[in-house]
Amino acid sequence: MPSIQQRITTAVSDASPSLARVGHWMSAHPIQTLSCSADEVASLTGTSVAAVNRFSRAAGFDGFAHLKASLGKELESVVDPVRKVGGARGKARGDVDIDADALQAAAAGPQVQRAAGRLLKARNVFVLGLGASSFVAGYAAHVLMPYLPQVYPLAGPGGTEVAARRLSHCAGTDVLLALSLPRYSTATVRMARFARERGTHVIAITDAAGNPLAQQADSLLLAPAQHSVMPSSALGALVVVEALASAVMRLNPDAVRIARELSEAVLAHLTTDGYIPDSNDKDET
Structure with a gap:
């Protein structure tokens, strides 16, 4: 229609x-x-x-x-941010409308464990988020990358066209982790549909079961996203991403070794005991 x-x-x-x-x-x-x-x-x-x-x-x-x-x-989802800003004029606060119980429920559900198990079985994991969701997707790729064989962030330079080209190699052995928060991206929905048609398992992180991305999901992780002023809050999605990454780490039998090797690799770039190296410091001979 x-x-x-x-x-x-x-x-x-x-x-x-x-x-x-x-x-x-x-x-x-x-x-x-x-x-x-x-x-x-x-x-x-x-x-x-x-x-x-x-x-x-x-x-x-x-x-x-x-x-x-x-x-x-x-146009309700598009107009809602305009209404929020108009209603917030003259007010001192712009509160996130998500309580602790909602965040805990989003992170603790059995669907998170099932999605983590699916990620660990995948040959390739593609991570997709566009617009504001791209920042949460980037974080998801960052925390998952050490503990999964192949993680590919799709968003980046080149925009939607490059993301679609990267996803064109997906297959039935792969997983697409797609994120979409208000305002929803039609391109994310189209790429999720494409991946699913190729047999790729789609894990969606979004805020409502009735929105377009949720309809393309094989596994759905709901993240509360209410905010009194901004179009949406990313806090719930971040909580779900961290819960998903934590579940992957617990289920990965090599997690301790990976964490140790990662810590050793980055140690030289971290500050320890409050000491910050000076740029003029020289190695002793």
Whole structure:
């Protein structure tokens, strides 16, 4: 079924010049459309209230009010951050709306252990997160890399196109760990679908079972992401990532050896006993 925005775009192609102006403006300003009255849209487009309503009916709605309500439902996740910022103006605090019990539940579920076991069996693990989720995905790759045979972060220089090319080698012996928090990336959903069609097991970390990425998941790890001001909080996803990495470490029989070798490798780059080497320090001869 076409989206509301697609219906508006389609209606423009068959509209008269005055109605097309209304449609072009709505297509270019979908968020602003939600905050405008029919009078305001008419003024901004140099048309009339009658033209605004006629275009809305041409797009398949009962009128502008019906179009605006339908568009608001479709764009809810995009508009929500605007509403949050508006509601927070003048307030001193911007609290994360996640309590400790919710974080504990996200990290302690049996699904985390099952996902960790699946990661340990994979030939290759691809880690994907775009937009704000890319930073959490990068951390996931960082903490998992020492304890799994092959971990490939997909996001990075080159953007979505390069991520898709890297994922093109996935197969049934692999796992895709995909992260998506509001606002959701359509590219992440498309790549998860591609991987699943190739037989790759998809582990999704996201905030709600009903969102698009969750529908592509073989294993779903839910991470609370509510925030009173920002579009979402990454705290829950970070907790789930650390719980998943901890489970991988506990299940990996070589974890102690790997941790020891890793510690020895980085020791020369760490400060110890409060001593910070000076750049002018020289080795004694």
